[in-house]
Amino acid sequence: MRSFAIKTGATLLTIGATMLSAVFVTSHLKNPSAPLQPPVLSGGQTASAGGVTIGPSVHSSDVQPVTSTYAS
Amino acid sequence: MPLNRSVESHHFEAMGTSCSVFAVDQSRTRLLEGEFWVRRLGARLTRFSADSELSKLNAAAGSWMYVSEELESMLQTSLNAFEMSGGLVNVAVLSSMVAIGYARPLTEGPLALALDDARPLPSLPEVLSVRSGAARLERGAGIDLGGIAKGWMADRLCTILGPNSLANLGGDLRASGPGPNGSGWPVGVANATLMLRDQGAATSSVRRRRWAKVHHIIDPRSGLPADSGLQEVSVVANTGYEAEVIAKTALLLGPDFAPAYCASHALAWWLSE
Numbered sequence: 001m002r003s004f005a006i007k008t009g010a011t012l013l014t015i016g017a018t019m020l021s022a023v024f025v026t027s028h029l030k031n032p033s034a035p036l037q038p039p040v041l042s043g044g045q046t047a048s049a050g051g052v053t054i055g056p057s058v059h060s061s062d063v064q065p066v067t068s069t070y071a072s
Numbered sequence: 073m074p075l076n077r078s079v080e081s082h083h084f085e086a087m088g089t090s091c092s093v094f095a096v097d098q099s100r101t102r103l104l105e106g107e108f109w110v111r112r113l114g115a116r117l118t119r120f121s122a123d124s125e126l127s128k129l130n131a132a133a134g135s136w137m138y139v140s141e142e143l144e145s146m147l148q149t150s151l152n153a154f155e156m157s158g159g160l161v162n163v164a165v166l167s168s169m170v171a172i173g174y175a176r177p178l179t180e181g182p183l184a185l186a187l188d189d190a191r192p193l194p195s196l197p198e199v200l201s202v203r204s205g206a207a208r209l210e211r212g213a214g215i216d217l218g219g220i221a222k223g224w225m226a227d228r229l230c231t232i233l234g235p236n237s238l239a240n241l242g243g244d245l246r247a248s249g250p251g252p253n254g255s256g257w258p259v260g261v262a263n264a265t266l267m268l269r270d271q272g273a274a275t276s277s278v279r280r281r282r283w284a285k286v287h288h289i290i291d292p293r294s295g296l297p298a299d300s301g302l303q304e305v306s307v308v309a310n311t312g313y314e315a316e317v318i319a320k321t322a323l324l325l326g327p328d329f330a331p332a333y334c335a336s337h338a339l340a341w342w343l344s345e
Contacts, residue, residue: 049266052262052266053334072089
């Protein structure tokens with residue numbers, strides 16, 4: 001009788017864990033509309049200024065720069 | 073450009089290059105504190121002084137050595153750069169630097185070439201171990217932090233200078249905050265002026281530090297000066313350190329692959345063949 005109860009309990013525990021896992025997985029589906037990581041810029045999202053290709057998070061200007069990047 | 077707020081600037085020579093710092097609504101004393109920080113840390117990270125912390129780490133190869141918080145962070149950053157670049161940015165480059173005669177500052181003149189001694193660089197994670205407060209190099213391995221140090225330091229220097237500041241260490245720079253008039257810091261990148269806000273920029277080139285038909289940009293796949301077909305790359309990224317890694321990686325990838333790499337990693341870029 002005790003053996004039967006243990007087997008039944010183990011079976012119910014396994015089924016329960018499987019069902020809970022299924023619920024968890026289905027409620028945490030990967031968002032198919034999430035942005036690519038790392039972000040990939042399409043051709044239409046870039047601009048050009050002075051030969052520099054510029055993504056959407058950077059803006060060019062015609063003001064005098066305070067400093068520059070250069071090779072040293 | 074009309075400056076709506078007071079911008080303090082300061083220029084100095086350190087780490088063998090020209091440095092500039094700018095800050096909005098800060099005292100000159102704050103900028104001088106930044107210069108002292110650069111000089112102190114630069115002296116600890118140079119490979120040209122036997123007494124520097126980096127030289128002691130190189131000399132202690134084969135055993136663990138206690139390291140400062142700054143060097144530990146920079147070594148961890150170097151490991152991250154190795155991963156980020158697919159192994160193309162590798163600070164375990166000291167043996168190649170010696171092989172090309174760059175074992176002392178170029179102001180003292182390069183030493184004799186020994187290109188036959190150059191070998192492909194080892195995988196950095198296999199020769200560098202870092203744990204809290206300590207680091208270990210495998211025997212025979214040596215580190216030159218190079219541009220990684222400048223990018224990392226520019227990022228940190230901005231936290232010293234204030235929330236609205238810009239640090240340029242030999243062309244590796246970080247711009248923090250909204251800039252003098254709220255639209256970003258105007259920074260020259262190749263022939264354009266870009267407004268940077270909480271972003272960094274860097275340039276990697278084989279046109280500078282050239283002598284005897286060699287230069288200082290080492291391709292880790294050969295251990296020799298790079299010959300990818302690209303001469304110079306400038307990049308804007310989220311930090312100065314990232315810009316440095318992306319610029320050097322693109323330069324080593326060459327003209328066929330660099331555009332796609334930059335398109336997926338950089339915020340703005342310029343490639344010169």
